[in-house]
Amino acid sequence: MKCRVCRARAVIDLPRHNAAFCPPCFDSYLMDQVWKAIDEFQMFTKTERILLAVSGGKDSLALWDILDRLGYQTIGYHLDLGIGEYSVDSLEKTRQFAQKKNLTLHIEEITREAGGSVADISEVTNRPPCSACGVSKRHLFNRAAKTHGCQVVATGHNLDDEASRLLGNILHWQDGYLEKQNPALPDDGGLVRKVKPLNRLTEKEMAAYSFLNGIDYVVHECPMSVNAKQLFYKKIMNLLEKESPGTKQAFYFGFLDRRNRFYPEKEPGEAPPFNCQLCEAPSYSEICSFCRLRIKVTSPQEKPSRTKKKSSSSSSRV
Ligand code: SF4
Ligand SMILES: [Zn+2]
Ligand SMILES: [Zn+2]
Numbered sequence: 001m002k003c004r005v006c007r008a009r010a011v012i013d014l015p016r017h018n019a020a021f022c023p024p025c026f027d028s029y030l031m032d033q034v035w036k037a038i039d040e041f042q043m044f045t046k047t048e049r050i051l052l053a054v055s056g057g058k059d060s061l062a063l064w065d066i067l068d069r070l071g072y073q074t075i076g077y078h079l080d081l082g083i084g085e086y087s088v089d090s091l092e093k094t095r096q097f098a099q100k101k102n103l104t105l106h107i108e109e110i111t112r113e114a115g116g117s118v119a120d121i122s123e124v125t126n127r128p129p130c131s132a133c134g135v136s137k138r139h140l141f142n143r144a145a146k147t148h149g150c151q152v153v154a155t156g157h158n159l160d161d162e163a164s165r166l167l168g169n170i171l172h173w174q175d176g177y178l179e180k181q182n183p184a185l186p187d188d189g190g191l192v193r194k195v196k197p198l199n200r201l202t203e204k205e206m207a208a209y210s211f212l213n214g215i216d217y218v219v220h221e222c223p224m225s226v227n228a229k230q231l232f233y234k235k236i237m238n239l240l241e242k243e244s245p246g247t248k249q250a251f252y253f254g255f256l257d258r259r260n261r262f263y264p265e266k267e268p269g270e271a272p273p274f275n276c277q278l279c280e281a282p283s284y285s286e287i288c289s290f291c292r293l294r295i296k297v298t299s300p301q302e303k304p305s306r307t308k309k310k311s312s313s314s315s316s317r318v
Contacts, residue, residue: 012208015245023212030209033200034066041184043195044152049073051150051192053141054097054105056090058210058217059156061097063198065213067154068103074154076105077144079137082117083223090218097215106144110136114290115298118224124297129224132293138191139290143281145192152193160203162196163252164233171233179263182256190271190282202248 001010003022010020021029037043044050050067054060054076067074078094081087091107098105111117114136116124121132141153162181169177183199198206210217225231240247275281276288287295 011212012205014205016202016241016249018245026208026212030201030205031066031070034063034197035070037183037197037200038195041182041195043154043184043197044072044193046071046073048152049075049148049150051075051077051141051145051148051153053137053153053155054078054094055156056093056218057156058215059158059198059203059206061093061156061215061217062206062209062213063154063156064097064103065101065215066209067197068101074103075148075150076103077141077148078105078107079140080107080109080111081133081222082109082111083119086218086220086223089220093216093218097217106148108140108144110140113140113294115294121293121297125293130228133224135289135293139281139288142191143279150192151187152195154195154197156198156206157196158198158201158203158206159248159252160234160237161230162199163237163248164230166252166255167233167237168229175263182259199252200249 001013001020002008003010003025004019005025005028006022008022008025010022012026013020050072052060052064052067052074054064056078064074064076076094076098078091080091094105095107097103110121110133114121118129118133118136121127121136122129125132127135145151145153162183166178166181168174169181183196185194187193209215221231237248237251272282272284274283274286276283276291277286278291279288281288281290283289
């Protein structure tokens with residue numbers, strides 16, 4: 001197998017592009033794909049500060065590495081979800097990476113911020129774990145961006161994540177979610193801009209980048225995702241891709257090309273009418289949804305037997 005560009009020995013085969021690459025040409029290809037995503041959706045500029053949500057997995061660590069190499073100003077933010085060994089490993093890998101690269105990292109614990117772990121929140125609020133996790137992340141990422149003077153929050157969602165999410169949203173005609181399925185969401189009503197610079201790259205490509213660049217990441221999936229429908233949709237997309245390489249990208253990019261026909265671009269939304277009485281975040285009610293969740297989780301009437309992790313600081317820096 002030879003590199004499509006320089007004819008040296010190739011190390012990665014990308015059937016969706018009918019191409020194989022040697023390590024240096026794969027690196028150029030991958031950096032180019034990230035740059036294209038940033039440019040096409042005007043995600044951010046070199047004068048802006050980017051809060052990068054880093055989980056400790058391959059995608060977010062690799063994205064941090066790439067944005068740093070491209071000369072962007074990044075600040076890492078890790079939210080410890082309190083999910084046993086998985087969270088311990090995730091924090092450790094994130095810390096090690098930041099230290100090795102001398103990058104700024106802020107850490108917060110969901111147990112301290114929301115009053116309980118993802119499992120606790122899920123149990124008390126009767127939400128599925130990923131929904132409980134999502135509400136908390138949205139609020140805390142946004143708060144962290146504002147606290148650290150960042151104009152944008154970047155996450156490591158890749159093409160596989162986005163295509164499987166699109167499949168799920170279409171199967172259930174989730175118009176609200178489809179409307180928001182865009183790799184760049186503008187700042188809107190007090191929420192800072194949100195971007196996904198890896199939307200052109202697959203999981204396999206991100207794993208190869210991490211391997212070739214010596215990035216040590218948490219390999220196992222979050223245990224809460226075991227029953228997540230998203231994994232099932234990923235399997236379906238992978239089967240389709242195996243039968244017909246290029247299907248995943250045609251499906252997802254085809255949607256993005258047509259998106260405005262179905263969901264025309266709106267004028268930037270007005271700020272929500274309230275500021276939460278407890279945390280001052282912009283809110284559609286007097287108390288924001290995150291504070292309502294925290295009140296419920298910490299209420300003495302709710303699950304008094306829940307174990308609560310003790311913590312000495314809410315934010316630390318590596
Ligand atoms: S799988 Fe669910 S619980 Fe785990 S990190 Fe993702 S959203 Fe959170
Ligand atoms: Zn080459
Ligand atoms: Zn609030």
